[in-house]
Amino acid sequence: MDLDSTFHRTPHGTGAGLVQHRAGIPGIQGRHLRRGLRGRGPTSTAGRLYIGGTAVSLIAAITLAASFVPMVVHLSPLLVAAPTFTAAFARVRFTVGIALLACAATVVIDTHDTLLRSPILAVHIGALLAVSSFVVAARALHDRDLRELTQVRAVSQAAQQVLLRPIPSRLGPVSIACEYRAAAEHAMVGGDLYAAARTGTATRILIGDVRGKGLAAIEDTSAVLGAFREAAPEHATLPELVAALERSVRRHLAELAACDPEAGERFITALVVEIPDRGGVARVVSCGHPPPLLRHDGRVRVLEALRPAPPLGLAHTDPGAYHLESVPFAPGDTLLLYTDGIIEARDADGGFYPILDRAAAWTWESPDGLLRHISRDLDTYTGGYLDDDLAMVAVRWGRAPGAVGDPCFSRPSVADEALT
Numbered sequence: 419m420d421l422d423s424t425f426h427r428t429p430h431g432t433g434a435g436l437v438q439h440r441a442g443i444p445g446i447q448g449r450h451l452r453r454g455l456r457g458r459g460p461t462s463t464a465g466r467l468y469i470g471g472t473a474v475s476l477i478a479a480i481t482l483a484a485s486f487v488p489m490v491v492h493l494s495p496l497l498v499a500a501p502t503f504t505a506a507f508a509r510v511r512f513t514v515g516i517a518l519l520a521c522a523a524t525v526v527i528d529t530h531d532t533l534l535r536s537p538i539l540a541v542h543i544g545a546l547l548a549v550s551s552f553v554v555a556a557r558a559l560h561d562r563d564l565r566e567l568t569q570v571r572a573v574s575q576a577a578q579q580v581l582l583r584p585i586p587s588r589l590g591p592v593s594i595a596c597e598y599r600a601a602a603e604h605a606m607v608g609g610d611l612y613a614a615a616r617t618g619t620a621t622r623i624l625i626g627d628v629r630g631k632g633l634a635a636i637e638d639t640s641a642v643l644g645a646f647r648e649a650a651p652e653h654a655t656l657p658e659l660v661a662a663l664e665r666s667v668r669r670h671l672a673e674l675a676a677c678d679p680e681a682g683e684r685f686i687t688a689l690v691v692e693i694p695d696r697g698g699v700a701r702v703v704s705c706g707h708p709p710p711l712l713r714h715d716g717r718v719r720v721l722e723a724l725r726p727a728p729p730l731g732l733a734h735t736d737p738g739a740y741h742l743e744s745v746p747f748a749p750g751d752t753l754l755l756y757t758d759g760i761i762e763a764r765d766a767d768g769g770f771y772p773i774l775d776r777a778a779a780w781t782w783e784s785p786d787g788l789l790r791h792i793s794r795d796l797d798t799y800t801g802g803y804l805d806d807d808l809a810m811v812a813v814r815w816g817r818a819p820g821a822v823g824d825p826c827f828s829r830p831s832v833a834d835e836a837l838t
Contacts, residue, residue, distance in 0.1 A: 468508045473500045473516045478524045484527040494527040494542045498549045505553035513557055517550035519789055564705040571643050581639055581667055585614045585811075587786070589621045593814045595785030597793065599759065600807050609635030610757045610809035613643050615650035619695055622650045622659070625811055626688035626707065626730070634684065641670040642686050642730065656692050657740035660703050660727070663688070667730045685731035693747060697815060703740050705729050708761055711754040711777055718777045721745055746792035752782050752814045759808025760792070762801050771799055787813035 461511050477500050484493040501517040508516075521543055528539045536759055578598070585596050596612055609628035614621060624646045628638040645666030646659075653659040667686060674681040689707040691702050702710070704723035710829075725741035727733045734740070747753065763771040776799075781791045796804065 429659070450809075455567065458736050466508060466512060469504060470512065470516070473493065473504045474519070475827065476500045476503065477516075477520055481523045481527055484530060489531045492528070492531055492538070492542070494524040494531075495545065497523055498546050501550040502553050505557040506563075508557075509561060510554055510558050513550070513554050517546070517554070520550070521546055526543050537741045575638075581636070581643060582612065582809075585612070587618055589614055590693070591697060591815065592621055592693055593785050594623075594811065595789050596809070596811045597789045598807075599793070599804065609639060610759065610807045611639045611643055612755070612809050612811050613646050613650075614811075615647060617651050621693045621695075622656070623691045623693075623755065623811060623813060624688060625648075625755040625809060626686050627809075628686050629684050629729075634678070637674070638667075638670070638684055638686055642667060642688070645670075656701050656742055657737035660688075660690055660705065660730075660733075660740050661735055661737040663690075664730050664733045665735050668735070671731055676797070685729040687729045688760075691753065691755065691813070693813065693815070698746070698748060699744050700753060702743045702745065703727070704743075705733055705740075708756060708758050710756070711773070712745060712747070713754075713777075713782050714748065715751075718774065718782075720774055747815055749816045750814075752788065752812060754783065754788065755811040755813070757807070757809045759806040760796065760810065762806055763796055763804055765799050766801055771796065785814050786836055788812045 464725070468686050477497060477507075487493065496519040500520045501513055504516040505513045524542050524546055524634050525534075525539070528534060528536075528542060533539045533542075537670055560607050582596075583599055585594050587594060594614060598610060598612075609630060610626070611628070612623070613627045614623045616622075624642075626639075626642055628635040628642070630638075642663065645663050649659055649662040649666070653662055671681045671684060674684075686705075687707040688705040689710065690703045690705075691700055691710070692702075700712075702721065702723070704726040706726055706729040709720050709722045713716055721743075723741070724743060761771060761773050765771075776795055781787045792810065
């Protein structure tokens with residue numbers, strides 16, 4: 419994200435993600451991930467039986483074939499295929515077992531070929547053991563890398579849960595659904611963010627996008643989310659809340675300036691929404707963030723900010739500098755907040771995702787169904803290739819059809835499904 423694009427947003431625009439994440443309970447997904455890596459696929463019990471049966475059948479077939487060919491044709495070198503095949507799919511101990519079985523078959527075949535007292539038998543067994551040692555070592559390195567990947571993903575997932583805490587599916591009089599999609603394969607944490615808080619008389623929602631990627635973006639994300647959770651219940655008006663966020667972001671960047679000379683160039687676009695419990699209106703303050711969509715009276719429109727403030731980190735600490743906009747928000751209305759990953763998604767021809775045109779065909783009856791519909795539509799439009807993180811929050815006045823009021827749990831990601 420760059421500063422120029424921040425102030426020139428249109429409803430048509432680029433990017434999104436590959437890995438989906440829905441707010442859930444810390445630790446649960448990590449355990450499911452580890453179980454998935456251990457309990458399915460070729461290394462499961464059924465997989466080991468299949469691989470073992472195939473390897474043993476291969477050894478048996480070569481041994482049987484050796485009894486029918488002339489003794490001058492030595493088939494025992496072909497037995498190296500069994501441990502090589504096994505190492506591609508099974509763990510180290512299993513591969514070692516198949517290698518030892520192949521060595522025994524080598525002795526049987528060479529005995530049939532009258533090579534028992536010949537040095538050729540030692541050559542055959544030595545070659546088999548040498549190749550088996552290489553493939554076993556390669557398998558051991560693969561298993562180590564797989565364990566490290568599992569641990570890293572579990573930690574990344576836990577970090578995601580700490581940063582983006584679960585948002586209950588109902589806060590006050592509104593139903594809410596949220597989704598995060600990271601662009602990088604296997605990534606769980608990025609620079610997009612969302613949060614929600616209750617003030618006692620209203621529900622306040624934050625969505626934002628940190629400039630940059632990597633650890634620096636995660637630092638900024640953590641700072642903004644912590645500031646919002648602390649300040650949201652403490653300030654009477656939305657401009658006061660946003661001014662408090664700006665002060666927190668400035669302190670955060672000032673602390674980083676001593677060790678990061680580029681800290682002064684970092685900023686966060688943000689949109690803060692307040693929905694009073696008495697209903698009828700939604701209040702919005704925009705800090706250089708893409709405008710949300712509002713479905714009101716059956717029509718969808720873009721809520722373009724008349725006087726957007728600069729992004730956090732570049733804005734003002736005076737509440738009077740923030741323009742508070744109010745829009746009708748009646749029972750049955752839905753508000754969609756999103757980051758630029760959705761409007762910067764491209765199709766195969768490079769065309770931007772026409773969010774307003776596509777919105778007419780979405781299912782708006784429930785927040786959760788709306789986000790599922792958007793995700794499918796994005797994948798269809800982009801061919802499944804999404805090159806920027808995105809976060810989405812859908813808010814509906816009144817209980818959505820089928821809502822139960824419990825926290826929204828994580829839907830399995832594309833990467834999780836691939837691993838499990």
